[in-house]
Amino acid sequence: MSDSWWRSAVIYQIYPRSFADANGDGVGDLPGIRSRLPYLRDLGVDAVWLSPFYLSPQADAGYDVADYRVVDPLFGTVDDARDLVADAHDLGLRVIVDLVPNHSSDQHAWFQQALAEGPGSPLRERYHFRDGRGDLPPNDWPSIFGGPAWTRVPDGQWYLHLFAPEQPDFNWDHPAVADEFRTILRFWLDLGVDGFRIDVAHGLVKEAGLPDIGRATEWHLLDVGESPCFDRDGVHEIYRSWRRILDEYQGERIAVAEAWAPSLARVADYVRPDELHQAFNFSYLATPWEATAQRSVIEASLAAMRAVGAPTTWTLSNHDVVRHTNRLLQKNEGDVAGRKPTEVDPVAGLRRARAASLLLLALPGSAYLYQGEELGLPEVIDLPPEVRQDPAFHRATGQDGYRDGCRVPLPWSGTTAPYGFGPEGGPSWLPQPASWASLSVEAQDGVAGSTLTLYRDALALRRKLLSGDDLAWPEAPEGLLVLDRGPGFRCTVNMGAAPVRFTPPGELLLTSGPIGGTPTEIELPPDTTVWWQI
Template identity: 55%
Template sequence: MADANDPTTAWWRNSVVYQIYVRSFADSDGDGIGDLPGITARLPHLADLGVDALWLTPFYTSPQHDHGYDVADYTDVDPLFGRLSDADDLVARAHELGLRVIVDVVPNHTSSEHEWFKAALAAGPGSPERARYMFRDSEDGNPPNNWESVFGGPAWTQVEDGQWYLHLFDSSQPDLDWRNPEVHEMFEGVLRFWLDRGVDGFRIDVAHGLYKEESLRNQVVTAGVKPASSAHEMVERSLTDEPMWDQPEVHDVYRSWHKILDEAGPDRMAVAEAWTQTVESMAAFVRPDELDQTFNFAWLLAPWSAESFATVIADTLASVAPVGASPTWVLSNHDVVRHPSRYGGGEQGLARARAATLTMLALPGSSYLYQGEELGLQQVDVAPEFRQDPSYLRTGEVGRDGCRVPIPWGGTEAPYGFGPGAGQPWIPQPDDWAPLTVEAQTGDETSTLEFYREALRVRREFAWTAGDSVEIVGTNDHVLTFRRGPLTVVLNCGDHPVELPDGEVLLASGPAEGGKLAPDTAAWLR
């Protein structure tokens, strides 16, 4: 077992963390929206699955314009999801089951309904209240600069007195000015509030975004190219001018947060959502005196290719080694298309997803799973009248609703045990999900759920003992082979069976018989 006082063996270094999208996990009161008591009741599923921790998306008081990422009160629970005592009950029950709890903190912006922003609007230009946010004047009646919102359109909104405020996301999410000491004090208090209630860590939303270049100069963009505000879109990143992201001052924030976490105990952690342009800038967030982990989106962005996966593995391990941090790996979350669909969808997409997951779970470091991937859920084509993602509402382009459909627990029709009510939940579930429920898959050795349970069981046997070094043996003929201690991993990204090396097959994501590994399949050998 890891020693909490030894940073090289801290619990998060080789953990499996399960992301819960709160409104889509489990509904306790029948209103069609997931809530904290619903999660608490379903925690045994996570214990049975074999994960080490859960990460909860925001459940704080919020008008829900961005499903909780627009926070109006960081130290209370939105009535939609329960009460503060329900959060306490959830943490206590998780700890009884041996599960750690990570909660989201959203420091880049507040809700426009936050008491600070309402006070800023009332106080007027030049006031201390406005100084907590990025209010600016404009001489020509146009926005102060050319920055665009991640959700589409200008990143500035004008208020009645003529000033503009910055919002790199929705107009209901005004960006805070982190050059104001009051902002630091407020969030340090938020961290201490939740640490005192027993949470084990924080996932930091938009961790790279707190500071902007002080001049707020225009972004330099290539003629004819739309300005990019973020890497949230599923695209390969190229080096671009980004005066709104990843400024050097942000690291002072995390040095101060590191001290707060240390004061709370050696087993408290923080993981950054930092979309940076290079692996080197990603590694800066996890230097010894800053954060413990940062999401590695290179794995998620990689196409289905042995060569691409090999490159990501080598680059990731090389980037974190100099700072002594543990890598992270993730294939899906609440912001991106589910990976079975990214890999082509249907049976082939699911086969590739299982193979990529098995490959990921073999690597040193932490794996972050997204709710429903253990059921093999694919992206849902949500009808326009049911879409609620602010990016869709601002641009008309299909947003992230398709990966946020409430997950199925049992039964043969909606809501598939999601809650006690009848009929569809807040986003309708497909009518062909009956075979994908937890109930239907439990005990079926061929199911994706039992595959995940077995993979996590076997992973526990080597996660802490196989070492942090990976030797990439080769990527010949669309096959990736690597070794980690006694474990050999083979991933066949090609279209024909390949010979397996000598060794005992511990687990395979699909057919691995007669010494052959099927296409779109991975295997662990010892």
């Protein structure tokens, strides 16, 4: 098995507008990220993934791109991006950037010209412009963000947008679209980036003829399922062509698919040997906190990826879902992925989140961390409507619009907002809770038992002790999930409701929380994980 860096990498997602603000305008930026790179090196991650920082009207936090080769002035300049990549490399960190190929901004030059030229314009063929059915849209597709997936323009035609109206979908059957994105890949690879996270990787190709779904439906990214809009077989030839470009560059440049597919087997299709390198494992993220369910999804994930020779990925949080400090304790039936956050006991939520994080970091493959989880940040559920910027928030259906709560800017230092996010006394684009003073990097740095210390210790041990893809499941008492990684490593998790007593299997390395018992009989409380040297 190859020892390629990306097979076991720990990759840290940076949401640029919420990470660090260098110029005091209340929004994070590339110079701010550069200033905090030593923190990430010391945390122990291998790479960073940056959410979009391209020129954009920011209708969907930068996922509506107006120019893929220009950095939005909100975040800096192309020179800032180049300097950030160089600094990261000097610190031993790799840099992955977001790529948004399913759709552009409605302010993209192509789309603006297509609107200006009217029906019959060749530019309209680069998007999905269609005549309607009388006063009705061309088909019955809904938008992920709620409402129909079609908007009518003044000349009477309609255009497709599976997300916001400001995000028209590209027509990937048009050769100019494919040509454009190959040049975009090369632009950023030439600048030095180590890879791409591909937004909506499953959405580029639509079923020929754009047929009706034939049923009333509302969509969320986590449960679109089988549809004519997503996970069409035609996407794979696109990614084969991209893989050939990535392989031209030295240093093992990679691509990671955000692919929401009906099954793990379908997700594995994106990471066959001649396609992409990794795909996010959303099945794992959406699995309840229960030992049988967790073991099942871990085994199924490993089997699906091994079948195509790819590493499995693991993640608990990102910029689109409720932070796992809340989500894993929520009781929303049928909503384990946390579309809408609810109030939970913060102490219990953090205890379970820490246990889940140690389990994730013990698994074979590549781990993705979301900024702030190493601080134990909770979801912010009480943001006032007037500050929310998720484009789905004010829509009646779709993705609910509650993503702002996981995007609140990070607390770095001090006892009052903005907690070192920007210059002293400055603003932050979303308000930070008063309770975050005790969760800042400064408040946790070097403190035994803090969540930041736990992550640093876990990442150091993972790098030292864990390698390869082997995994074994020793017999375990009910409620415990126990897994072995060779040689000599065991992870024990109590996912039950009561403490469990057992004989220690070896030397205790790390615990997610306090444990009881004696040196000869451990008592492991619920929602607690222990790492052992056996």
